[in-house]
Amino acid sequence: MSITQINRVRINEGLFDLTLDLEKGLISRIAPSTNASAGVNTSSVRDAEGLHYLPSTTDMHIHLDKHFLGEPWRPLQPFITLPGQLSFEKTMLASLPTTVAERARRLIQLLLSHGTTKIRTHVDVDPQIGISHLEHVLQVREEYRGVMEIEIVAFPQQGLLRSDSIKVMKDALRAGAEYVGGVDPAGLDRQVDRSLEATFELSAEFNAGVDLHLHDPGHLGLYTISRFADLTLQADKGGRTAVSHAYCLGQVSESESRELAQQLKSADVAIITSVPLDRAMPRVDQLIAEGVTVHVGSDNILDAWSPFGNGDLLARGAKLAEKFGWILDDALLQTYPLISENPLTPKEGDAASFILAAATNAKHAIASAPIREAAFSGGKLVGGKWSEQFSLISI
C-alpha cells in the first residue's frame, strides 16, 4: 500500500502535513499540522511525529560497475603504479561471478536506502570489454526510471589514447552515454593537449558533457585544468563540464588555486570531490567563495581501489563540513547544495523526493547524518526504517 499523506513533518521551525500525488510524483499540498494530525496511522497515512524533512541527495561520482558489494571479500594489493593498478582491477572485475547488471542493482538499492535519488555513474569502456558494462547499466537505468535518475559517463579507464579507446567511446556515446569521461591526460595518456582535444572532439560530435577524472598532481594538474577550462569555453560547453578529484587544487599555493578557481567560474566548469581523507583535496571553501559549482560523490565503494565507502551522501556531506571546520550555522547549511539539487524548504508542486530523519533542524542533520527513518523518491517509499514495514517498492 502506498503512503499518500504524511502528517507532522518538521520543516524549519514548524510541523506540516504533506499530501503526495503519486501519479505525478509530487508534493501536492503542504498544510500546517493541527491537533487532528496527530496519531493517525493507516495504510496510506503516516504520523511522522516531528521527523525532520531533508531533500533527497545526489551522488555525482559513482561507479555502478566496479564494486564488490554482496561478493565474497577480496583482499586488495598495495597501490604501486597506476598501470599496475588498472590491470589488477581488470582481472578482479573479470573474475566476478555476477553480472554488471546484478551488481549495479545492489548499489542502487543501497543508495536509495540512504535517500539518494540521482547519481552520475562512470562506466568503464575499452577495446577489450567494449561497451558490455554500459549495456548492462543502460538496462538497469530503465528498470529504475522514475525512482533513480542516472547520468552515464562513458569512462575510458585504461586511458583514452593509451588504450586506443576513441572508437569504443563513440560506440558508448551512440548507445546512450551522455558524458565523455577521461582520466589523467598526463599520467596515463602522456599527451595533455592531444588527450583533452580528443575528449572535446568526442563531446562536440555527440553533443555530450565532459567529466574528467584528474589525479595528475601539482602544476601538471593545474595546467590540465586550465586547458580544460579553455576548451570548455571554446566549445561553449559551460555548465556541462566537470573535473572530478582535482587533488592538485589542494597541493598548490592558495593564490594559485584561487586564480584557477576564477577561471573555472568564468568557464562554468564544476569540481566534483569524494572528500578524501588520505591526501590533499581541493579547497572547497575557496571554490565556493569564488562562485565555482562544487558537487560531492562517493566514488569508490568496496572495490579494487578502496574498501571504504557506504554510499551515504548525507554522511559524506558531514565529513566535508567537519574536514573544513564548518561549525557555524551558515557554513553547515552551505553543505546541502553540494549533496542535493533540491531545496531544504519544499513548496507545493516540488518532486516528492525527500528524507525524514530525527534531527533538531537541518544544521543538526548535516552535522550528525542521522539514520534515515524514511526515504521517498517521486512519491514512492524507497528506503529507511519505514520501508522495512512495507513490502519494498515494486520496480
Ligand SMILES: [Zn+2]
Ligand atoms: Zn571515479
